[in-house]
Amino acid sequence: MASSSDVTPSAGNTPEPDSRPHSGSAPQGADGTRRGRVRLRRAAVLAVPAALVTAGLAILTAQGALGVQFAISGMPFTVTATELDGTGFAQFGGLDNMAEDSPNAGDTGGQVLVVTSVIKDATLTKLCQSVDLGGTNLLITAGGGDTKVAASDLTTDSTLLSGDAAFNNIEIGNDAGTLDKAGPKGHGPKGVFSQQADTVHIKNLRQTNYATTAGVFKLPGLKMRFSDSGC
Amino acid sequence: MPGDRRRGFRTAFRDWRSGRPFWGGLLLALGGAEVLFTMKASLKVVLHVGMQGVAGYLLPVVMLLCGLLTLVTPAQRLFYSLIGVLASLGTWLTSNLGGFLVGLLLGCLGSCLVFGWLPDQESRRERRRRRKQARAARSSAQPLEQRAGGPA
Numbered sequence: 001m002a003s004s005s006d007v008t009p010s011a012g013n014t015p016e017p018d019s020r021p022h023s024g025s026a027p028q029g030a031d032g033t034r035r036g037r038v039r040l041r042r043a044a045v046l047a048v049p050a051a052l053v054t055a056g057l058a059i060l061t062a063q064g065a066l067g068v069q070f071a072i073s074g075m076p077f078t079v080t081a082t083e084l085d086g087t088g089f090a091q092f093g094g095l096d097n098m099a100e101d102s103p104n105a106g107d108t109g110g111q112v113l114v115v116t117s118v119i120k121d122a123t124l125t126k127l128c129q130s131v132d133l134g135g136t137n138l139l140i141t142a143g144g145g146d147t148k149v150a151a152s153d154l155t156t157d158s159t160l161l162s163g164d165a166a167f168n169n170i171e172i173g174n175d176a177g178t179l180d181k182a183g184p185k186g187h188g189p190k191g192v193f194s195q196q197a198d199t200v201h202i203k204n205l206r207q208t209n210y211a212t213t214a215g216v217f218k219l220p221g222l223k224m225r226f227s228d229s230g231c
Numbered sequence: 232m233p234g235d236r237r238r239g240f241r242t243a244f245r246d247w248r249s250g251r252p253f254w255g256g257l258l259l260a261l262g263g264a265e266v267l268f269t270m271k272a273s274l275k276v277v278l279h280v281g282m283q284g285v286a287g288y289l290l291p292v293v294m295l296l297c298g299l300l301t302l303v304t305p306a307q308r309l310f311y312s313l314i315g316v317l318a319s320l321g322t323w324l325t326s327n328l329g330g331f332l333v334g335l336l337l338g339c340l341g342s343c344l345v346f347g348w349l350p351d352q353e354s355r356r357e358r359r360r361r362r363k364q365a366r367a368a369r370s371s372a373q374p375l376e377q378r379a380g381g382p383a
Contacts, residue, residue, distance in 0.1 A: 035249030036305075036350040043347025050316050050339045057323045069325050071270050071287050131331070138331055224332065 064147050064220030070129075077131050077209040079156075080231040081124040081149075081202075088120030089167070089200040092176035092188035094157065116157050118182040119200065124149040127219070130230035137230045142219035153183070154215035160208040167197040206231075251305035255344030259315045260298025262337030266291035266322050266330035287325040293318040294338050301345050308345050316342035 060066040094116050127149040129140040143149035172195040176188025181196045188194050270287060297315040301308050319338030322329040329335025352358075 035352065035354070036251065036348055037352040037355075038252070038255070038344050038347045039349050039352075040347065042349065043343045046312065046316060046346040047339070047343040050320065050343065053320050054323070054335065054339065057320065061323070061328075066324065068323065068328055069287055070327050140328075224328070 058222075061219055062142075062222040064150075064218045067150075067152075067216040067218045069216050078129065078231045079205070079207045079209060080128045081126055081143075081205045083125040084119075084122055084163075084200070084202040084205045085124075086119040086122035086154075086200045086202075087198065088118075088182040089198075090118045090179045090182035090188070090194065090196040092116055092179070092192050092194035094188065094192065115161055116155065116188065117161065119154045120152065120181075120183045122151045122154050124151065124205075127217075128231040130227075132230060136226050136228065139225050139227045139231065140219075140222070142217075142222045145221045147220040149220065150218040151215050156207060156209050156215075158207045158209050160206070162207075163202040163205040165203075166201045167199070169198040171196050250350065251302055252308055252345040252348035253302065255308075255312070255341045255346075255348060256298045256301035256305075258298070258337050258341030259301065259312075259319075259345065260295050260341075262319060262330070262334040262339075262341060263291045263294030263296075263298060264334075265337060266294065266326050266334035269327050269330045269334070286321075287327075290318045290321045290325055291330070291334065294322070294334075298341060305348075305350070308348060312342045312345035315345065 057066065061068055092115075125143055125148050127141065127143045130137045174194050174196060175190060176192040176194035177190035179188060179194055179196050181198060267288070270291065294315055297311040297318065301311045301315075316339055319329070319335050319342060322335055322338070326334075329338075353361075
């Protein structure tokens with residue numbers, strides 16, 4: 001190996017403590033010959049485990065063993081699913097503010113009227129999420145197989161929510177501050193119209209989330225790809 | 232002369248860059264910024280979601296800080312690179328699959344570059360020449376004499 005020929009300490013490929021006295025010292029690049037460099041073998045010591053862990057995370061997520069969390073806003077973000085089954089449902093209106101000088105503000109003045117839906121526990125079949133990245137769409141699909149996508153504390157501010165819905169024990173016209181069926185997160189501001197239900201079943205769900213989706217997803221059968229068209 | 236001043240600035244920048252893991256730190260900071268860019272959820276909703284929502288912001292901020300601090304205090308680069316790579320990997324779970332994978336990859340690559348960086352290395356050309364000399368010396372089976380005549 002070449003390492004046997006590296007005699008002087010500064011040439012070591014994977015040196016341990018010999019470089020310590022130099023670390024952080026003033027650069028000697030003035031003469032153009034000696035300067036800091038990335039040693040590939042040394043970088044590989046960290047790169048290999050990092051790559052393994054990344055692959056492991058991706059595989060675990062694709063098997064549905066790990067939940068991943070989403071929080072997206074400002075970008076048009078579409079969620080579709082053929083079926084959604086949820087327990088603990090609450091919905092109320094609200095006004096969402098964009099970040100200052102957001103390029104997505106357009107003529108809205110930075111404020112969008114949205115419907116906030118909270119579902120405590122939801123299972124979704126054939127979930128498809130797409131984010132418009134300007135030109136191309138990033139598509140995330142999951143739950144196509146036997147195991148379904150599970151989401152907890154799914155909180156969405158949607159501008160458009162469509163589908164064929166069936167509710168159980170629905171209460172319409174509550175004050176949004178008094179909601180209790182969707183757990184501690186399913187509260188709205190006081191004095192706002194709202195509705196809540198014990199269970200919800202939506203077929204052919206389609207949401208356009210202009211503002212925010214936040215929730216923990218378990219995504220079995222995860223696939224990410226770029227595509228020209230969204231969901 | 233403006234041209235002279237620019238060249239002076241350039242060499243000064245190059246010297247500054249050569250004393251620290253510049254590209255690694257920059258990539259790590261960019262990765263953190265990218266993840267933050269994809270997040271930018273309104274704070275109200277984050278508070279709605281609670282602790283996990285806060286973690287989704289915390290990790291990319293840690294990445295960003297590690298990247299910048301690597302440039303400021305390169306002596307601590309090992310610590311920063313390890314924290315940086317852990318934070319980058321954590322964003323897969325907390326922040327939109329690591330900013331849709333882009334920020335995660337940038338952060339990991341940057342951390343590895345920072346980790347592998349060593350100060351005060353001789354230039355590649357010189358190193359290659361010396362290695363070739365050493366190989367020639369070994370093949371001619373008189374290593375001691377050759378090495379004595381080699382680079383000081």
